[in-house]
Amino acid sequence: MKIEISKMLQKKKKQILDLWMKNQLKDANLREDLMSNDELRIQSEELVDALLKKLTDENLADIESADFENVYEILSGISITRARQGFSPRETGTFVFSLKDALFETLQQELKSDPVALYDATMKVNKLIDSFGIVTFETFIKGREEVILRQTDEITEISTPVIRVWDGILALPIIGTLDSARTQVVMESLLQEIVNTSSSIAILDISGVPAVDSLVAQHLIKTVSATRLMGAECIISGIRPEIAQTVVHLGIDLSNVITKSSLSSALKHAFSVLQLEVRKKQKENYSLKNM
Amino acid sequence: MEKSRITTTTNSMTILTVLNKDNFKIEKEQDVVPFRNRVKEHAVKIGMGLVNQTKLITAASELVRNMLRYANGGEILIEVVSKIRENGIRLTFTDRGPGIENVERAMTDGFSTGKSLGLGLPGAKRLSSEFTINSVVGKGTIVTIIKWKNG
Ligand SMILES: Nc1ncnc2c1ncn2[C@@H]1O[C@H](COP(=O)(O)OP(=O)(O)O)[C@@H](O)[C@H]1O
Numbered sequence A: 001m002k003i004e005i006s007k008m009l010q011k012k013k014k015q016i017l018d019l020w021m022k023n024q025l026k027d028a029n030l031r032e033d034l035m036s037n038d039e040l041r042i043q044s045e046e047l048v049d050a051l052l053k054k055l056t057d058e059n060l061a062d063i064e065s066a067d068f069e070n071v072y073e074i075l076s077g078i079s080i081t082r083a084r085q086g087f088s089p090r091e092t093g094t095f096v097f098s099l100k101d102a103l104f105e106t107l108q109q110e111l112k113s114d115p116v117a118l119y120d121a122t123m124k125v126n127k128l129i130d131s132f133g134i135v136t137f138e139t140f141i142k143g144r145e146e147v148i149l150r151q152t153d154e155i156t157e158i159s160t161p162v163i164r165v166w167d168g169i170l171a172l173p174i175i176g177t178l179d180s181a182r183t184q185v186v187m188e189s190l191l192q193e194i195v196n197t198s199s200s201i202a203i204l205d206i207s208g209v210p211a212v213d214s215l216v217a218q219h220l221i222k223t224v225s226a227t228r229l230m231g232a233e234c235i236i237s238g239i240r241p242e243i244a245q246t247v248v249h250l251g252i253d254l255s256n257v258i259t260k261s262s263l264s265s266a267l268k269h270a271f272s273v274l275q276l277e278v279r280k281k282q283k284e285n286y287s288l289k290n291m
Numbered sequence B: 001m002e003k004s005r006i007t008t009t010t011n012s013m014t015i016l017t018v019l020n021k022d023n024f025k026i027e028k029e030q031d032v033v034p035f036r037n038r039v040k041e042h043a044v045k046i047g048m049g050l051v052n053q054t055k056l057i058t059a060a061s062e063l064v065r066n067m068l069r070y071a072n073g074g075e076i077l078i079e080v081v082s083k084i085r086e087n088g089i090r091l092t093f094t095d096r097g098p099g100i101e102n103v104e105r106a107m108t109d110g111f112s113t114g115k116s117l118g119l120g121l122p123g124a125k126r127l128s129s130e131f132t133i134n135s136v137v138g139k140g141t142i143v144t145i146i147k148w149k150n151g
């Protein structure tokens, strides 16, 4: 009589789960800091359940069977969460591959007397779990890539803060290289803030920009023109001596742009345009008032 | 990095010794900043001052951007070179792009087929101590610049 492997495994579900949990818990690298043992058990049980429920002797040999859709879904979910939680690829891989050991152990016990059947079943289970492992890695990497993408977005956002330094004066410190994508973000957030705050002066500070080549210069000039179109004046500050010399040699004409060496001199200029005066308080007045 | 001593002559016919070689591939925009940093590292190592460093990096930035934009990328050989009393950095930009039809025109301030400022090639020449360009239509372009430590 031919033994039905899938039925046999289904019957041994509890044992498989227990063995698998045992394997995972005895692993020295268990990340109890990232996931509690209860959570781990729930996760493992969900996967074993889904797998055994759909397992037949036909699809056991067919890793691409649509029957496993749910299993792959659960696996993807698990590895994406793990990627976000900070599990390493090895830890995530071990999670899946230690299920293989539990299945092998069970098969061995049940098929002791039939080496041919044991060999056959072992090969099939091996292939199936390997395929699960590959899916785990694919989604794990996808999870990590999402984290990187999100961080890139966040960095773009934090690296272009528009600061309202005074009523009517905005400052935008630019740090790092200004490429086309970044300029777009800088320009958009600056123009939007000019509208929001009805500012009339914007200071672009480039002291954090390592080099100004003709592309960066073109981007800066465009930003200045766009600011002017909005009815505001744009000052470029933070031009270091070596940048000034390089820009001149490159042949870039910034004569139509108000440039200042430092943010504070740009601010001074802005004050004078707005006819504001910032003065030190007279000592006598100060002490009189406080008497 | 291999240590080899290859001797070549430049247009000024002085003997050049190559002290150090380093290759860099450019395939995408994200390669520009790491490349510039690599050039900077070499320049700092030979003790180049801040102004010359900035000029070299800016020239390199122009040429590497041209390579990306007009030739879909290419390769750069970064070399530390030495002549009688001075050390410098030599950069050789090689691409297999469409080549430049009229080099003289491309070297003119303000000429651009890409709607940009047209200052990259002439600007890079002004920022470098030595500049040579070789371009063959249908084959590609090779631009070589040297910036001397005190040049
Ligand atoms: N590596 C290259 N391959 C092909 N054409 C190039 C290359 N570099 C520059 N060119 C041509 O030379 C012109 C001038 O280049 P450049 O002075 O850097 O100005 P820009 O890049 O602003 O156009 C370019 O518009 C392009 O037509």
Ligand SMILES: [Mg+2]
Residues within 6 Å of the ligand: B062, B065, B066, B116, B119, B120, B121
């Ligand atoms: Mg250019």
